[in-house]
Amino acid sequence: MSQQVIGNDVDRALEILRNGGLVGLPTETVYGLAADASQKKAVAKIFAAKGRPNSHPLIVHVASIEEARNLCSLWPHSAELLGSTYWPGPLSVVVNKAPEVLVEVTGGHQTVALRVPGHSMAIELLTRFKGGLAAPSANKFGKVSPTTAQHVLDDLGTSVDYILDGGPCDVGLESTIVDCSADTPVVLRPGGISAEDIQKIVALGSDELGMSRAPGMLPAHYAPNCELTLLEEFSEAIRMRESSETSTQRVIDASIDPLGFASSMYAQLRQCDADQIEKLFVILPQPIGIGLAIRDRLTKAAHGSKNQSH
Numbered sequence: 001m002s003q004q005v006i007g008n009d010v011d012r013a014l015e016i017l018r019n020g021g022l023v024g025l026p027t028e029t030v031y032g033l034a035a036d037a038s039q040k041k042a043v044a045k046i047f048a049a050k051g052r053p054n055s056h057p058l059i060v061h062v063a064s065i066e067e068a069r070n071l072c073s074l075w076p077h078s079a080e081l082l083g084s085t086y087w088p089g090p091l092s093v094v095v096n097k098a099p100e101v102l103v104e105v106t107g108g109h110q111t112v113a114l115r116v117p118g119h120s121m122a123i124e125l126l127t128r129f130k131g132g133l134a135a136p137s138a139n140k141f142g143k144v145s146p147t148t149a150q151h152v153l154d155d156l157g158t159s160v161d162y163i164l165d166g167g168p169c170d171v172g173l174e175s176t177i178v179d180c181s182a183d184t185p186v187v188l189r190p191g192g193i194s195a196e197d198i199q200k201i202v203a204l205g206s207d208e209l210g211m212s213r214a215p216g217m218l219p220a221h222y223a224p225n226c227e228l229t230l231l232e233e234f235s236e237a238i239r240m241r242e243s244s245e246t247s248t249q250r251v252i253d254a255s256i257d258p259l260g261f262a263s264s265m266y267a268q269l270r271q272c273d274a275d276q277i278e279k280l281f282v283i284l285p286q287p288i289g290i291g292l293a294i295r296d297r298l299t300k301a302a303h304g305s306k307n308q309s310h
């Protein structure tokens with residue numbers, strides 16, 4: 001079955017999308033669960049497949065900054081600066097939506113999140129599709145995001161019609177979301193583009209760099225089945241490793257190579273579950289660069305795991 005559902009047939013993916021079906025979409029961040037953003041019934045299938053509340057808005061993926069401009073009622077200067085600098089890439093901008101953008105996509109909001117993904121297969125699909133694709137991460141609601149085509153199949157099974165296999169995701173963490181709809185741009189979710197790099201292009205408020213605040217982002221999210229404990233101190237971690245690493249307990253150091261860790265983070269969380277690890281300890285990176293996004297996701301994953309103390 002997996003041979004038929006996973007492949008690299010862009011023609012087949014296009015046909016499914018035009019007929020209102022769901023396609024697993026490779027991007028540089030995580031795999032998306034894509035549907036034609038202009039078809040209400042197709043968008044409804046996304047929420048049903050994920051088990052996601054209808055009020056949680058979806059990101060609309062487009063092929064170019066020109067297409068992004070067409071989907072908003074007012075294109076802010078900050079969005080132009082950020083999009084022209086970091087697209088295609090792991091950045092989403094929130095802007096006031098054009099009237100034709102469905103409120104089913106935006107969770108009832110008058111704003112829409114837009115992104116041009118940095119993945120050649122996604123860009124080919126979007127260019128030929130000639131429209132927006134609504135795509136949340138292709139995992140069940142609240143669970144670990146997928147970074148391979150097989151992860152999508154494991155999570156969503158028959159509710160996805162076809163999965164384009166674009167290989168493992170390079171970045172491994174979701175896009176940075178910047179709300180450009182207000183006067184001062186705000187980072188709603190730290191991600192693949194660091195807050196420092198956003199601030200090189202646009203001025204952000206001083207307290208705007210912390211944890212995810214986008215609608216639908218819950219304190220518990222991205223959760224593995226095992227109990228997850230986060231460690232700040234390297235010395236604490238050494239102690240944990242010496243005393244605690246057994247066949248059912250694992251220690252991962254995310255502080256040495258945060259970028260490398262990010263690209264495999266979700267796969268490692270999934271592997272812990274596959275290996276029936278009961279307790280996972282992760283040494284956190286510094287809260288700079290990609291480290292901010294890693295800490296955000298792992299803090300939420302710890303909230304959602306069996307360990308309620310974090």
Ligand code: TXA
Pocket residue numbers: 027029030031032033056057058059092094106109111112113115117135136137138173174175176177188213214215216217
């Ligand atoms: O990297 C990514 O962004 C991936 C890939 C597939 O592109 N997508 C992704 O989608 O992470 P999802 O649905 O898992 O997270 C999208 C988040 C929503 O939970 C919501 O918090 C925020 O984007 N969002 C979407 N539309 C918004 C809006 N109009 N205003 C504020 N936040 C919005």
Ligand code: MG
Pocket residue numbers: 136137145
């Ligand atoms: Mg998600």
